[in-house]
Amino acid sequence: SNDPAADRKTVEEAISSLADMCRRVATVGYDHNGYAMNLPRLAWLADVALSATSCTPEEKARIRRYAAACAYNALSPDYVPPREAGYAWGSANMMEALRLRGATPMVCLLPNHPHGPAWREFLARFVKLNAREKINSAGATLEIGAYGVMAIEFATVPAIMLTGADPKLDFSDLLPLWRAAAQCRLSYLTPPDVRGGIRPAAPIGDSPLSGEGAFPFLIGALAGRDRPLAEQLMWGIRENAAALGGHGTPLGLLVPADLAPRVPELRSTHFQGSGFVLRSGFPHPEETYVNLNAGSFAIGHGHPDRHGFILYAKGAPLMLDFASQYQPNIGQSWLHNGMVTFDHREQVRPCPGRDQPGCYFTGKVWVEHKVEPFTSLEFGWPPDAANLDEAHGWAEAFRTTPTADYAAMRRRGRFLERVPYMLDPTHGQFLGRGEIEPVWLDSPIEWRRQVIFVKSPDVNGPNYLVIRDTIEGNRTLPPALNYWCLADELTVTGPRATWKGQHGVDLDAYVAEPAQFTAVSHRVGHDNAGPGPFGKHYEQTFGKKFREEQILLQIPQQPGGSFFTALVPRKAGEPAPKFETVHDGNGIRLTFADGRTDTVVLSPVPREFTVAGQRAQGAAVLVREEKGRATVTRLDQP
Numbered sequence: 001s002n003d004p005a006a007d008r009k010t011v012e013e014a015i016s017s018l019a020d021m022c023r024r025v026a027t028v029g030y031d032h033n034g035y036a037m038n039l040p041r042l043a044w045l046a047d048v049a050l051s052a053t054s055c056t057p058e059e060k061a062r063i064r065r066y067a068a069a070c071a072y073n074a075l076s077p078d079y080v081p082p083r084e085a086g087y088a089w090g091s092a093n094m095m096e097a098l099r100l101r102g103a104t105p106m107v108c109l110l111p112n113h114p115h116g117p118a119w120r121e122f123l124a125r126f127v128k129l130n131a132r133e134k135i136n137s138a139g140a141t142l143e144i145g146a147y148g149v150m151a152i153e154f155a156t157v158p159a160i161m162l163t164g165a166d167p168k169l170d171f172s173d174l175l176p177l178w179r180a181a182a183q184c185r186l187s188y189l190t191p192p193d194v195r196g197g198i199r200p201a202a203p204i205g206d207s208p209l210s211g212e213g214a215f216p217f218l219i220g221a222l223a224g225r226d227r228p229l230a231e232q233l234m235w236g237i238r239e240n241a242a243a244l245g246g247h248g249t250p251l252g253l254l255v256p257a258d259l260a261p262r263v264p265e266l267r268s269t270h271f272q273g274s275g276f277v278l279r280s281g282f283p284h285p286e287e288t289y290v291n292l293n294a295g296s297f298a299i300g301h302g303h304p305d306r307h308g309f310i311l312y313a314k315g316a317p318l319m320l321d322f323a324s325q326y327q328p329n330i331g332q333s334w335l336h337n338g339m340v341t342f343d344h345r346e347q348v349r350p351c352p353g354r355d356q357p358g359c360y361f362t363g364k365v366w367v368e369h370k371v372e373p374f375t376s377l378e379f380g381w382p383p384d385a386a387n388l389d390e391a392h393g394w395a396e397a398f399r400t401t402p403t404a405d406y407a408a409m410r411r412r413g414r415f416l417e418r419v420p421y422m423l424d425p426t427h428g429q430f431l432g433r434g435e436i437e438p439v440w441l442d443s444p445i446e447w448r449r450q451v452i453f454v455k456s457p458d459v460n461g462p463n464y465l466v467i468r469d470t471i472e473g474n475r476t477l478p479p480a481l482n483y484w485c486l487a488d489e490l491t492v493t494g495p496r497a498t499w500k501g502q503h504g505v506d507l508d509a510y511v512a513e514p515a516q517f518t519a520v521s522h523r524v525g526h527d528n529a530g531p532g533p534f535g536k537h538y539e540q541t542f543g544k545k546f547r548e549e550q551i552l553l554q555i556p557q558q559p560g561g562s563f564f565t566a567l568v569p570r571k572a573g574e575p576a577p578k579f580e581t582v583h584d585g586n587g588i589r590l591t592f593a594d595g596r597t598d599t600v601v602l603s604p605v606p607r608e609f610t611v612a613g614q615r616a617q618g619a620a621v622l623v624r625e626e627k628g629r630a631t632v633t634r635l636d637q638p
Contacts (some may be wrong), residue, residue: 007052011059014049017042018066025073036097039070043105050109067106068113074103075119096130099123100154108165117166124162124169131155135177136297139184140274143300145207152181152214156221160254175225182218182229186236186264187277191312192285194503195546196534199239202291202310203323205302208530209548211240220254231262241533268405268453270398273297276407276451278400281459286315288463288569290453294395294409296388304378304417305336306393307409307449313569314460316505319485320550324526331433332419333378334554335524337484340447340469340563342377342416342477344520344554348426360420364435371427373420377439377477379447382415396448399635404622405453406635414441423522430524446472450602452620452635460571462592468602469563480520481563483509484550492519496579497553504572510579512588513564514557525549564602566590583609597625606636 021042025035046063049055055063100123107119134142134151141148156178159171189199189212201212215233223230238261268278273295281287292309293302303321311319319337322330333339349372352358360373367373385391393411400406416439422431448470456462471479485507487499497509497519511517529535529546538546557563566588568577578591587601587609599611601621609616611623612630620636 004054007054010045011049011052011055014042014045014063015059015066017045018063018070022066022069025070035074036102039074039102040105042070043067043109046109047105064110064113067109071103071106071110071113071119074098074106075122096134096154097150099126100130100158104158104161108161111165120162120166120169123158124171127155127158127162127171128174131174131177135181136273137176137180138270138272138274139177139180139182140271140295140298141181141184141300142297144205144274144298144302145203146201146210146213147206147301148298149213149217152185153217155181156217157254160220172225174221178218178221179226179229181214182222182233183269184271184274185212185214185218186232187266187269187271188212188291189236189240190291190310190317191287191289191315192239193312193317193534194315194541195317195538195548196532197537197541198241198533199236200532200534201240202321203530204291204293204305204310204321206325207301207323208325208528208532209323209534210530210532212236216251216254219256219259223256223259228262230256231260232264234259235261235263237261268400270395270407271295272395276395276398276405278405278407278453280453280455280463284459286313286459288313288453288455288459290451290465292407292409292451294393294407296392296394299388299392303331303336304333304380305339306379306411307340307447308333308336308338310337311465311507311567311569313463313507314505314571316501316503316569317486318499318501318505318507318569319483319567320548322524322526322550323530323548324528325530327528328430328526329433330524330526332376332421334376334421334480334482335432335484337482337550338467339378339482340471340479341482342445342474342479343418344374344376344478344480344556346374346426346520347372361435367420367431367434369422369427369429369431371422373422373427373431373434375418375420376480377416377418379411379413380415380417380436380438382413384415393447397636399638401633401635402455403624403631403633404455404635405451406620407451407453408449408620408636410446410448412444412446414444415439416441416445423524425523432524443473445474445477448472448604450604450620452600452602452622454598454600454622462568462577462590462596462598464566464568464590466566466588466600466602467563468604470604471562474559476559478559479557479561479563481555481557481565483553483555483565483567484524485553486548487551490521490551490553492521492553495581498576499551499553501572505569506572508566508568508570508576508579509553510566510568510588511555511564512566512579512581513585514555514561515581517555517557520552520554520556522552522554523549524552564588566600583607595626599623599625 141151276292278290289312334341397408417436420434485499575593580589618634
């Protein structure tokens with residue numbers, strides 16, 4: 001800087017902080033993740049100090065000696081215990097952090113160190129191997145949502161640093177992964193959320209409500225290699241108010257000052273190993289957006305919600321993954337929209353006493369309570385699974401057309417988990433995650449979900465979902481389909497339910513199968529607005545503290561039964577469509593106020609049928625009757 005006093009302060013602070021770090025590691029110890037989090041901040045401080053004109057040769061040597069000590073320690077195999085030893089909390093991102101967030105910037109401060117070339121070569125290999133393990137060819141990250149940002153950080157920032165320190169190092173073979181990750185993270189942005197005033201990153205798994213943190217890292221890697229894509233990422237930063245400060249890496253340094261935003265072309269896409277993003281109307285702020293979890297790669301920090309989904313429509317968030325992160329912990333299948341669970345037991349009875357027979361928590365991690373928890377069964381991660389598909393299921397089919405999209409996924413297992421839950425009205429407390437009881441079935445249950453997303457050229461026209469859930473092999477357990485909506489009230493009349501949405505958009509549900517049911521409903525919510533702008537914006541916009549509260553429509557079914565439903569968003573005050581079950585229970589006919597009629601057929605196997613004089617065949621078919629003309633779209637084949 002032009003301020004000698006400020007420069008001196010920086011030099012003195014760098015020496016003092018580095019000395020304290022080395023002393024702490026040598027004499028006190030430091031948790032590995034904390035070490036990795038603090039080293040890059042010290043490296044940037046040292047970098048600035050080394051460039052100060054007031055830094056003497058002796059001070060520069062001292063700073064580099066401390067940096068070398070940090071590098072030795074962070075690269076030592078003796079300092080990094082095996083995962084079985086309980087590295088940090090065992091998360092995948094914490095093992096890579098020590099070397100890629102901690103060691104790399106220190107090594108890059110030491111261009112003339114005798115071990116410098118070997119260190120840089122080792123770290124370059126580490127970056128590449130780690131990136132290929134943590135990011136797949138579709139751009140999905142092993143850890144889901146906000147936690148996947150670190151996989152992208154560690155695939156880009158160390159590469160940028162190492163290239164600056166040694167231009168001979170070549171990371172061009174990572175370019176396809178960087179591009180794929182950029183497209184995936186852009187696609188996962190939701191429509192503008194009225195509660196926060198931004199397009200947040202879809203809050204899946206343990207993620208909070210926040211902006212997308214990966215964009216600055218990807219811009220740093222792509223700005224010189226794929227300028228148009230970097231401009232699209234700049235649009236993403238503008239749309240979700242991503243912070244460029246407050247991080248170990250000064251993010252603003254990665255973003256060129258002259259990079260103009262470019263609106264991307266986002267469309268319905270299958271991201272292998274992560275799921276489907278279905279859209280109608282992008283980039284209009286009132287587009288319909290469906291984010292559907294499916295696949296077995298993006299599972300780290302995930303919840304038991306494979307086949308669950310998020311829905312935004314007509315300018316409103318409607319069906320959401322509770323974005324409470326860990327406060328409170330909302331982590332069971334039945335608490336996730338669209339999930340099928342089994343054997344719900346909701347009898348209110350007092351706890352017989354701690355460690356007494358009949359108390360759920362006897363022999364388990366104790367939870368203080370006066371009323372015994374309710375319980376349900378959900379698909380678990382079988383300890384004998386041969387692969388991740390066997391544990392979490394897989395995507396089976398995808399097709400996108402201008403009029404409709406089709407997605408199919410399947411999950412099979414005989415290992416279930418009985419989970420406890422408590423609700424404020426019945427228990428005086430909330431519990432959304434607790435110690436499980438393993439349940440092995442004699443034979444596996446298979447759950448196949450087929451989804452048709454019907455689209456309209458008008459962003460505020462009929463854009464809706466029809467979903468068939470076929471459950472086979474279930475002879476004894478009553479299943480339940482759980483739909484959650486951000487709503488003020490829910491009414492159920494016969495096969496139809498309507499949520500009165502909180503933000504001017506209502507949601508109609510039609511249940512074709514089971515033909516009759518007695519709905520179960522609960523309210524669950526939280527006040528955790530996350531680290532982004534939601535808390536402040538919500539209070540300024542709505543005049544009250546942030547709260548995300550959803551209402552459950554739980555549809556019980558008999559053992560051996562399946563589910564066939566439609567979900568239709570509409571603006572408050574608009575007439576609801578007329579629903580009818582047709583074609584021997586394999587189709588739902590929807591008639592809209594403008595005269596348009598859609599017949600949506602979803603069947604486990606292809607069938608032949610006739611609609612409006614049109615013969616059609618298939619397992620996933622849309623027949624649209626409009627202005628005296630019928631058009632047939634078959635979706636279960638290319």
